[in-house]
Amino acid sequence: MTDTRHPGRRDMLRATAGLAVAGAATRLAAPAVHAQEPVVLRYLGTAVNQSAEIAAKAKQDLGITIEYIPVTTDDVIRRAVTQPNTFDLLDMEYFSTKRVAPSGNLQGIEARRIKLFDKITPVFTRGVTAGGKTLGDQGTAPKKVQFLAGRNSREFASSPTEWMSLIPTTYNADTLGIRPDLIGRPIESWSELLNPQFKGKASILNIPSIGIMDAAMVMEATGRYKYPDKGNMTRPEIDRTMAMLTEAKKAGQFRAFWSDFNESVNLMASGETVIQSMWSPAVTKVRSQGVACVYQPLREGYRAWASGFGMPRTLEGRKLDGAYEFINWFLSGWAGAFLNRQGYYSAVLETAQANMEPYEWAYWMEGKPAAQDIKAPDGSLLEKAGTVRDGGSYEERMGRVACWNAVMDENTYLIRKWNEFIAA
Amino acid sequence: MMDGGARVSGMTVKDARPVRRGRGTAYWQAAPFALLFLLFFIVPLLLTVAVSFWRFDDYVLSPDLNLDAYREVFEGCIDKLPSLCVTFATYVSTLRFALMAWAITLVLGFGIAYFLAFHVRSVPMQMALFLLCTVPFWTSNIIRMVAWVPLLGRNGLVNQGLQAVGLTRAPLDWLLYSEFSVVLAFVHLYTLFMMVPIFNSMARIDRSLIEAARDAGASGWQTLWNVVIPLCKPGIVIGSIFVLTIVMGDFVTVGIMGGQQIASIGKVIQVQMSYLQFPIAAANAVVLLGIVLLMIWALTRLVDIRREL
Numbered sequence: 001m002t003d004t005r006h007p008g009r010r011d012m013l014r015a016t017a018g019l020a021v022a023g024a025a026t027r028l029a030a031p032a033v034h035a036q037e038p039v040v041l042r043y044l045g046t047a048v049n050q051s052a053e054i055a056a057k058a059k060q061d062l063g064i065t066i067e068y069i070p071v072t073t074d075d076v077i078r079r080a081v082t083q084p085n086t087f088d089l090l091d092m093e094y095f096s097t098k099r100v101a102p103s104g105n106l107q108g109i110e111a112r113r114i115k116l117f118d119k120i121t122p123v124f125t126r127g128v129t130a131g132g133k134t135l136g137d138q139g140t141a142p143k144k145v146q147f148l149a150g151r152n153s154r155e156f157a158s159s160p161t162e163w164m165s166l167i168p169t170t171y172n173a174d175t176l177g178i179r180p181d182l183i184g185r186p187i188e189s190w191s192e193l194l195n196p197q198f199k200g201k202a203s204i205l206n207i208p209s210i211g212i213m214d215a216a217m218v219m220e221a222t223g224r225y226k227y228p229d230k231g232n233m234t235r236p237e238i239d240r241t242m243a244m245l246t247e248a249k250k251a252g253q254f255r256a257f258w259s260d261f262n263e264s265v266n267l268m269a270s271g272e273t274v275i276q277s278m279w280s281p282a283v284t285k286v287r288s289q290g291v292a293c294v295y296q297p298l299r300e301g302y303r304a305w306a307s308g309f310g311m312p313r314t315l316e317g318r319k320l321d322g323a324y325e326f327i328n329w330f331l332s333g334w335a336g337a338f339l340n341r342q343g344y345y346s347a348v349l350e351t352a353q354a355n356m357e358p359y360e361w362a363y364w365m366e367g368k369p370a371a372q373d374i375k376a377p378d379g380s381l382l383e384k385a386g387t388v389r390d391g392g393s394y395e396e397r398m399g400r401v402a403c404w405n406a407v408m409d410e411n412t413y414l415i416r417k418w419n420e421f422i423a424a
Numbered sequence: 425m426m427d428g429g430a431r432v433s434g435m436t437v438k439d440a441r442p443v444r445r446g447r448g449t450a451y452w453q454a455a456p457f458a459l460l461f462l463l464f465f466i467v468p469l470l471l472t473v474a475v476s477f478w479r480f481d482d483y484v485l486s487p488d489l490n491l492d493a494y495r496e497v498f499e500g501c502i503d504k505l506p507s508l509c510v511t512f513a514t515y516v517s518t519l520r521f522a523l524m525a526w527a528i529t530l531v532l533g534f535g536i537a538y539f540l541a542f543h544v545r546s547v548p549m550q551m552a553l554f555l556l557c558t559v560p561f562w563t564s565n566i567i568r569m570v571a572w573v574p575l576l577g578r579n580g581l582v583n584q585g586l587q588a589v590g591l592t593r594a595p596l597d598w599l600l601y602s603e604f605s606v607v608l609a610f611v612h613l614y615t616l617f618m619m620v621p622i623f624n625s626m627a628r629i630d631r632s633l634i635e636a637a638r639d640a641g642a643s644g645w646q647t648l649w650n651v652v653i654p655l656c657k658p659g660i661v662i663g664s665i666f667v668l669t670i671v672m673g674d675f676v677t678v679g680i681m682g683g684q685q686i687a688s689i690g691k692v693i694q695v696q697m698s699y700l701q702f703p704i705a706a707a708n709a710v711v712l713l714g715i716v717l718l719m720i721w722a723l724t725r726l727v728d729i730r731r732e733l
Contacts, residue, residue, distance in 0.1 A: 270580075
């Protein structure tokens, strides 16, 4: 490029010939034309995880265009099972793999093509935190479904293989959200969700597979029953759990149920509910409206969830390479820092830390009081200096995970019972 | 319609067999729409019926001819009698909403149409008022959902107003996430569907009939009961079909306004679909379709719409 030599006539001829040949080749071989076009990845997932900022940054760093397809948690699964050709990258919860993998629509992701594979937190691979605390593994704990037996396998492997079902993106520990200003006393147990004191002011989410886990946490907290495995109930256990919920519903305990992030924000911010199942960013959103809302740590621990990137069976060629490139970029720090600043946790902590200010890291991950004002990714004020994150540090929160979102063997039965509950 | 078409072409085309040629033309004219109907309505419908008899586990749907899906739908419905099983309870609840919404939209729709047709004389004014009735459709369902909370919620405008005036001491909880709010939303949304066909019928009533009734000594109510309502029957039936069928299949309004605590048959189908229980959902859909068709059949028995139109 910097060559200043004047090209001779012969060089010109040679170059022209070269161009002509190149031109002919391009016309003959279609892939060569494609090679010039930027890769577009259709990204199927829930709206909560689909930030415009991440897509914009990926475009800037990689030249890859991310096209978001936002659907609900349940629809991600339905689409992955029934229409695997309509997306290139799947962002779904770990428990969903139990329903998608047997359909044969997932392809194993090669661990050796994931540059930071060794840095992925052991929460996913071994079920322990970096600090060595063992996580509860009731329900669909990620380590149970993290590896596939082979590239095209429909079965999960019990020990690590080189084929991964999902590459983890975010995870978190969920608990109840409360309005401390309207409750006015400490809340310490899941059992408070069904406390008659909050009659007509409580809510749970209307997603059967997650709602029943919250109900199970309540059941154990009240001491009425202890499940051998909350994440895989037997029919009598489902009956027992739904009977408890139905009884509460008939007594008017619930103000409403919610199935969408924004609905939960609405219920809480308007004061329709004072205690309910909630997701971390929803609490943040209520707080950013100037309404007091606490993501209350509870004695019995957290219900955790995790999501990750999966690849459909049909993904190949440049799109496949693009997907690997995007996933590697995702783990490389910028996106991780972005997620951590929303209250989620990222899969590779070191790279995220490198992309966060020390005071941000101290607030979000170490549970220390904010040294200065904490800003949301969009720059708006989240927390004033001096506040401490609900639940404390990463180790404190993840170390107290009691169970994971799950798909049970008796899924069909659960759905029928859940419909009965709604109709009751 | 077809006779008319045949006659017209019969007159314009000089042919020995005008009627036959005409009928062919009419079929051709109907063909595009018929094809559209076949592709996007009849075929999917038949598929739904077929799938309801299929066998399934989580991932594989295999063609079959069994009644498992229907058994699942009506699980316990016979043994549990006289208490209702989920399916029956859900249908009873959905039917109740349909009847309440129907009765209220009928009274309101008829009233508004009557006002527009007989009391508003100028056409521009009629049009303006008509447009006003479509206001509920200018925003999406989600916006409306967000809008109801500050209005009807515990700390909403209505509750604050009532307490400020001194009519109530504590907020009324039943204003939102209750049967009341569901019916309110249905009325808000669907009165237009009742009003338009009734207005259409009224606009075609020969005004001299009403004058004749008055001349013969009929009171206003007698005219309404004996002249206007009988002549509006087709409009009323068409409006009723609109309202009843929409409400029977609705799950969004019931979900949002009922706080997802009230069951509707549409919601049951949606949940089953999202958990990939397609045959059960299909069986439910077939049952729902059957019931709605029965309702329409009963309504059209009351009034022969085809003749009246």
